[in-house]
Amino acid sequence: MVGLVGRLWNLQYKSIVKEASGKALAVAKFFCVLHVTNTYLCTFALAYGPNMVLTFNLTGDMFLAERLSIKFGKVGPGDIVLLRYPESPRKVMVKCLLGLESHSVTYVVDPMKSDRRDTVVVPKGHVWVEGDNIYNSRDSRQFGPVPYGLLEGKVFCKIWPPKEFGSLMKSGMKDPDL
Amino acid sequence: MGTQSLLWNSVKKFLTCGLIGLTISDRYASIVPVRGASMSPTFNPRARNFTDDYVLVEKFCLKKYEFSHGDVVVFCSPSNHKEKHIKRIIALPGDWIGTTHNSHDDVLKVPKGHCWVEGDNSASSMDSRSFGPIPLGLVKGRVTHVVWPPQRIGLVERVFPQERVSSFK
Numbered sequence: 001m002v003g004l005v006g007r008l009w010n011l012q013y014k015s016i017v018k019e020a021s022g023k024a025l026a027v028a029k030f031f032c033v034l035h036v037t038n039t040y041l042c043t044f045a046l047a048y049g050p051n052m053v054l055t056f057n058l059t060g061d062m063f064l065a066e067r068l069s070i071k072f073g074k075v076g077p078g079d080i081v082l083l084r085y086p087e088s089p090r091k092v093m094v095k096c097l098l099g100l101e102s103h104s105v106t107y108v109v110d111p112m113k114s115d116r117r118d119t120v121v122v123p124k125g126h127v128w129v130e131g132d133n134i135y136n137s138r139d140s141r142q143f144g145p146v147p148y149g150l151l152e153g154k155v156f157c158k159i160w161p162p163k164e165f166g167s168l169m170k171s172g173m174k175d176p177d178l
Numbered sequence: 179m180g181t182q183s184l185l186w187n188s189v190k191k192f193l194t195c196g197l198i199g200l201t202i203s204d205r206y207a208s209i210v211p212v213r214g215a216s217m218s219p220t221f222n223p224r225a226r227n228f229t230d231d232y233v234l235v236e237k238f239c240l241k242k243y244e245f246s247h248g249d250v251v252v253f254c255s256p257s258n259h260k261e262k263h264i265k266r267i268i269a270l271p272g273d274w275i276g277t278t279h280n281s282h283d284d285v286l287k288v289p290k291g292h293c294w295v296e297g298d299n300s301a302s303s304m305d306s307r308s309f310g311p312i313p314l315g316l317v318k319g320r321v322t323h324v325v326w327p328p329q330r331i332g333l334v335e336r337v338f339p340q341e342r343v344s345s346f347k
Binding site for chain 2: 033036085147148151
């Protein structure tokens with residue numbers, strides 16, 4: 001009698017363990033697919049603040065950024081990019097790419113004070129980024145050209161607020177001198 | 179028909195393993211070879227070795243980007259994002275580091291969010307002495323252990339030239 005109960009218990013136990021491990025594997029696979037998509041294909045980001053006020057709202061927009069262009073080097077001047085803050089590695093910012101390596105970029109040094117312009121050649125392996133709103137944006141004008149390795153994604157589509165859903169046109173910013 | 183479904187099953191298993199392996203390597207830890215002698219004698223102590231040292235790189239440090247003096251890290255090169263280098267962090271944001279520039283001594287302050295990296299083998303190492311402090315955002319992992327060759331398996335110690343760094347914290 002005890003032997004029969006024992007065998008029944010073993011059978012149930014085995015099937016429970018099998019089912020549980022099957023479900024755990026499915027969850028792990030889902031998580032991995034999510035991670036690979038987020039890291040290598042496409043990611044969400046939230047932008048807020050006055051940095052890019054001409055393209056984005058002050059109160060916060062969500063958009064999609066894709067990763068493949070960055071990995072294959074297919075970004076150029078005029079693209080809106082997601083990149084890590086050089087001064088704070090945990091923060092990510094959205095800026096407009098103005099120059100790649102060896103481009104010559106002319107910028108207004110301090111638009112609040114004067115119209116003085118400066119020209120700089122972007123060094124190898126770096127990019128020059130500026131916010132749309134040059135009056136209120138911390139970008140390459142303050143911290144210089146940024147290493148390409150800090151780029152995280154290229155913004156291609158806005159998904160929030162819903163009435164502004166759609167792909168972004170290349171920013172109509174000044175063309176850098178080449 | 180039987181071999182087709184067998185093939186498909188194998189492909190699925192292979193893809194699953196690949197996905198899981200990629201996720202673990204990106205988020206938790208991976209094993210990478212060390213090329214070159216810029217970190218000699220910590221890694222690749224003798225140039226005549228037939229095989230490079232292999233080290234364990236952990237990615238948990240990338241959640242907070244908190245590093246200590248003497249950590250050995252993997253980072254993207256500031257002059258070529260496709261290359262990765264392995265060097266030791268000598269100075270952290272806000273530290274003053276003593277360097278020699280054009281044969282006269284200089285003291286630099288490491289800017290916010292950046293770090294100063296140097297190879298242990300200062301005679302043959304391209305590091306912050308040539309390209310300056312690097313943003314911490316370029317760091318891709320921290321080296322914790324040597325895992326190959328077997329006779330050198332062990333923890334990677336945190337050592338750094340304390341006399342060249344001062345941090346007023």
